[in-house]
Amino acid sequence: MSSSPLGPALIKVSKLISTRYNEALVNPILPREATRLAISLLIRRGGGLGARGAGSTLVDGLPRLLRAINPPDYGRNSMSLLSWKLHGNGKNIAHGDVVSTDERLTWPRTIGVGVQHIAAMFGATFLVPIITGFPPTTTLLFSGIGTLLFLIITQNKVPSYLGSSFAFLAPIAAAQSGGGMSAALGGVVVTGVILAAVGLIVRQAGIGWINWLLPPVVTGTIVMVIGLNLAGAAKNNFVAGPMVAIITLASIGIVSAVSRGFLNRISIFVGLIIGYGVALIMGDVKTDAISSASWVALPSFTTPTFDSKAIVLFLPVVLVLIAENVGHVKSVSAMTGKNLDDQMGNALMADGLATTLAGAGGGSGTTTYAENIGVMAATRVYSTAAYWIAGVGAILLSLSPKFGAVLSATPVGALGGVGVALFGMIGVLGARIWIDSRVDFSNSTNLLIAGSALIIGIADISWTQGDYTFNGIINATLVAVVGHRVLTALSDSRK
Numbered sequence: 001m002s003s004s005p006l007g008p009a010l011i012k013v014s015k016l017i018s019t020r021y022n023e024a025l026v027n028p029i030l031p032r033e034a035t036r037l038a039i040s041l042l043i044r045r046g047g048g049l050g051a052r053g054a055g056s057t058l059v060d061g062l063p064r065l066l067r068a069i070n071p072p073d074y075g076r077n078s079m080s081l082l083s084w085k086l087h088g089n090g091k092n093i094a095h096g097d098v099v100s101t102d103e104r105l106t107w108p109r110t111i112g113v114g115v116q117h118i119a120a121m122f123g124a125t126f127l128v129p130i131i132t133g134f135p136p137t138t139t140l141l142f143s144g145i146g147t148l149l150f151l152i153i154t155q156n157k158v159p160s161y162l163g164s165s166f167a168f169l170a171p172i173a174a175a176q177s178g179g180g181m182s183a184a185l186g187g188v189v190v191t192g193v194i195l196a197a198v199g200l201i202v203r204q205a206g207i208g209w210i211n212w213l214l215p216p217v218v219t220g221t222i223v224m225v226i227g228l229n230l231a232g233a234a235k236n237n238f239v240a241g242p243m244v245a246i247i248t249l250a251s252i253g254i255v256s257a258v259s260r261g262f263l264n265r266i267s268i269f270v271g272l273i274i275g276y277g278v279a280l281i282m283g284d285v286k287t288d289a290i291s292s293a294s295w296v297a298l299p300s301f302t303t304p305t306f307d308s309k310a311i312v313l314f315l316p317v318v319l320v321l322i323a324e325n326v327g328h329v330k331s332v333s334a335m336t337g338k339n340l341d342d343q344m345g346n347a348l349m350a351d352g353l354a355t356t357l358a359g360a361g362g363g364s365g366t367t368t369y370a371e372n373i374g375v376m377a378a379t380r381v382y383s384t385a386a387y388w389i390a391g392v393g394a395i396l397l398s399l400s401p402k403f404g405a406v407l408s409a410t411p412v413g414a415l416g417g418v419g420v421a422l423f424g425m426i427g428v429l430g431a432r433i434w435i436d437s438r439v440d441f442s443n444s445t446n447l448l449i450a451g452s453a454l455i456i457g458i459a460d461i462s463w464t465q466g467d468y469t470f471n472g473i474i475n476a477t478l479v480a481v482v483g484h485r486v487l488t489a490l491s492d493s494r495k
Helices: 006-020 031-040 054-067 107-132 136-153 166-205 208-213 216-228 231-240 242-258 261-265 267-282 288-292 308-336 341-361 371-379 384-397 401-408 412-436 444-458 472-493
Strands: 162-164 366-368 463-465 468-470
Touching (some): 107 136, 107 166, 107 267, 107 371, 107 384, 107 401, 136 162, 136 366, 136 384, 136 401, 166 208, 166 412, 216 308, 216 444, 216 472, 231 242, 231 412, 261 267, 267 412, 308 341, 308 371, 444 472
Antiparallel strands (some): 463 468
């Protein structure tokens, strides 16, 4: 793992954010300037995708992009970014009432809610680096930084935590097999830049074109393919440690069946802990790295490399992240009773920048987390102050290599049990999109597109053109997106 100059640069970025935290609202970025700055995150003058020093270029470019976001003057009533109104007496929430995004409880209670958000994101955020082999503490660091960046760009109006996205699992695994971790990070970076560019377009043109390009039948199919395409990886881990895998899977099922509330939402992580403990008792956990790890230190950073053959594997992820972010903003809007359509572009851009920054330093790509929506529903606290607490807390937790070493030593059997449950659940979530959106499968176009894409993705039907290999997920995505538009247009032309 190569070292990266990101340590001092991250400190500069943190100082930049701290000097900007009192700026409450964000001006639209001029499309031409913003696009130029986004592209500069990837390409040095005369460099191209293979240019060296991409990590330092990204960190140099991100502050410039942030400086391009200028706060307008909305008068004396503009609220400071780190200022919240006290809800009532700050101690109680009346029946049927909620703590709004611009309110907070007393600070001890707000910190308590923030800790709950950390716990809610914890399991899912760490599963991605555990499965992919990325450094867990590095992923956690960029998850915390990304959350703070998201809150700034969305003007403190969209309560959300940015954790590791499962959509990256398949392309990361494929990219690592050919070019190692650095090549996978290059794909994460490009995904983030594209997503940020989409956010800029949405700020200018609205969300209508996304709804046209990605109807529920398409997004549900892509999500299902990403989950079920990983069935082979789950099998390989499962058979490598079958006893621990069976115990892990059974534990997940039992916890999910008998528990309620928060414990039910983290049943997969609880099952992983149980499987880990059993493997430790059986002597299947290698503890040498845990013993030698320091208690407090900066996470390790890795510089990405850019290989177009690896980058192409990540393109379907952009579509999933778009769907996840749009769905999240709509969910928060419904829960809070506030129209957040004007923040849709900001949310996409913020997640894109957070993913870009994470990939530049060795972390996994991010997305808005549904797990934390559960905490808000249970507590009736939608205050963004709690998410600032969660983001800062995640950064502090990332400074313990000992903690990261424990996670990195997760036995393969436990990963197998988790993989069977998790990858299958991701696939079923795709079906849930169909059900919730009432996709009409009596329509032959919908039926053909979904069915064909699923077989292509699950069977991993690939084809090679020159140096490029297009795997099952890419081909399934092309069939779903392009095929649906073409067949729909032909069908409409007959009417």
